Amino acid sequence: MSESNNFSKKGYQAKDDRYQKMNYRRTGKSGLLLPMISIGLWHNFGFTDDFENSSDILKCAFDHGITHFDLANNYGPPYGAAETNFGNIFKQNFKQYRDELIISTKAGWDMWPGPYGDYGSRKYLIASLDQSLQRMGLDYVDIFYHHRPDSDTPLEETMGALDHLVKQGKALYIGISQYSAEQTLQAVNILNDLGTPCLIHQPRYSMMDRWVEDGLLNVLENEGVGAIAFSPLEQGILTSKYLKGFPKDSRAVRDGRYLKKEQINEKILLKVRQLNEIAKSRGQSLAQMAIAWLLKDERITSVLVGASSSEQLLDSLKAMENLEFSSEVLKRIDQILK
Numbered sequence: 116m117s118e119s120n121n122f123s124k125k126g127y128q129a130k131d132d133r134y135q136k137m138n139y140r141r142t143g144k145s146g147l148l149l150p151m152i153s154i155g156l157w158h159n160f161g162f163t164d165d166f167e168n169s170s171d172i173l174k175c176a177f178d179h180g181i182t183h184f185d186l187a188n189n190y191g192p193p194y195g196a197a198e199t200n201f202g203n204i205f206k207q208n209f210k211q212y213r214d215e216l217i218i219s220t221k222a223g224w225d226m227w228p229g230p231y232g233d234y235g236s237r238k239y240l241i242a243s244l245d246q247s248l249q250r251m252g253l254d255y256v257d258i259f260y261h262h263r264p265d266s267d268t269p270l271e272e273t274m275g276a277l278d279h280l281v282k283q284g285k286a287l288y289i290g291i292s293q294y295s296a297e298q299t300l301q302a303v304n305i306l307n308d309l310g311t312p313c314l315i316h317q318p319r320y321s322m323m324d325r326w327v328e329d330g331l332l333n334v335l336e337n338e339g340v341g342a343i344a345f346s347p348l349e350q351g352i353l354t355s356k357y358l359k360g361f362p363k364d365s366r367a368v369r370d371g372r373y374l375k376k377e378q379i380n381e382k383i384l385l386k387v388r389q390l391n392e393i394a395k396s397r398g399q400s401l402a403q404m405a406i407a408w409l410l411k412d413e414r415i416t417s418v419l420v421g422a423s424s425s426e427q428l429l430d431s432l433k434a435m436e437n438l439e440f441s442s443e444v445l446k447r448i449d450q451i452l453k
């Protein structure tokens with residue numbers, strides 16, 4: 116019986132060939148495979164965004180084998196809105212596919228007022244995941260992250276809270292984000308002692324931001340922890356979109372919270388222009404080349420993209436068609452970006 120016959124004819128039916136369109140990599144030494152490209156809901160899923168467009172992006176993602184949707188407690192705007200919108204999209208479209216999805220959320224940045232809605236205390240993390248599950252209408256998340264290191268809270272307390280949530284069944288796996296190489300090693304050791312290995316690290320990593328190459332990737336490889344790179348397109352800078360000015364519907368114009376127009380100056384654009392030429396010579400868009408550049412390293416389990424439309428996501432997905440880089444091209448890219 117074909118898959119579509121198994122489900123009600125009403126509503127969204129995922130494409131039958133979705134798993135032929137994606138490759139999956141093992142997350143560190145765990146049993147979990149993640150798609151080489153995952154989708155994040157940091158932007159474009161708030162109450163100020165078009166709900167149908169948000170919903171279309173996730174359907175397009177899943178139809179192309181993207182099984183991993185990444186959230187955080189404070190994605191919006193306002194904080195919590197992306198989880199609430201996701202909950203509605205999930206209820207309308209994805210309930211029947213729950214066991215085919217890896218849904219993650221995080222806590223660690225400011226979320227609610229007062230001393231218990233920020234950083235890394237046990238109080239914050241446990242309360243926050245309960246709130247996230249409620250907003251999303253889920254019984255559990257697949258991955259729960261501590262969103263950023265907090266040097267004022269003992270690491271044992273933060274890791275202990277993550278371990279507790281796994282043992283309670285509210286999260287299947289746990290992860291950390293933006294921890295340095297040294298902090299990661301400490302966290303991994305504590306978690307191993309607790310019996311809940313660290314599944315994955317979520318660092319910022321792109322051609323333009325390579326801090327992970329200075330130790331973190333080696334730690335992850337040695338410890339068998341996966342890596343999922345966020346902001347691979349530098350929020351849109353590593354695409355051709357700003358080469359002819361500031362498009363009205365771009366992140367830098369629509370939403371100046373995290374990407375400011377001043378960041379996209381002539382010095383940056385000169386580099387982007389040169390990278391764009393290399394991408395063209397490879398038969399790729401710059402976005403595709405930027406994603407492929409990350410995936411060429413097998414230690415990168417998945418590249419976590421954002422998209423403001425399904426068309427953008429379709430463009431980014433084509434990155435997987437060419438992951439090969441000659442040493443000359445790699446050298447040229449390094450020269451441009453140094």
Ligand SMILES: NC(=O)c1ccc[n+]([C@@H]2O[C@H](COP(=O)([O-])OP(=O)(O)OC[C@H]3O[C@@H](n4cnc5c(N)ncnc54)[C@H](OP(=O)(O)O)[C@@H]3O)[C@@H](O)[C@H]2O)c1
Pocket residue numbers: 154155156157158159185186262292293317344345346347348349350351352354355356364365366367402403419420421422423426427428430431
């Ligand atoms: N752990 C953390 O601390 C942390 C921090 C940040 C992000 N993240 C995660 O990483 C995810 C991705 O971050 P991000 O949104 O900054 O990623 P990104 O992929 O670097 O940027 C996405 C933006 O680039 C533009 N874009 C995407 N594909 C394009 C294409 N093919 N052609 C032209 N433009 C394209 C769109 O912006 P326009 O709006 O201009 O169209 C899109 O919203 C987040 O959703 C979140 O899940 C995690």
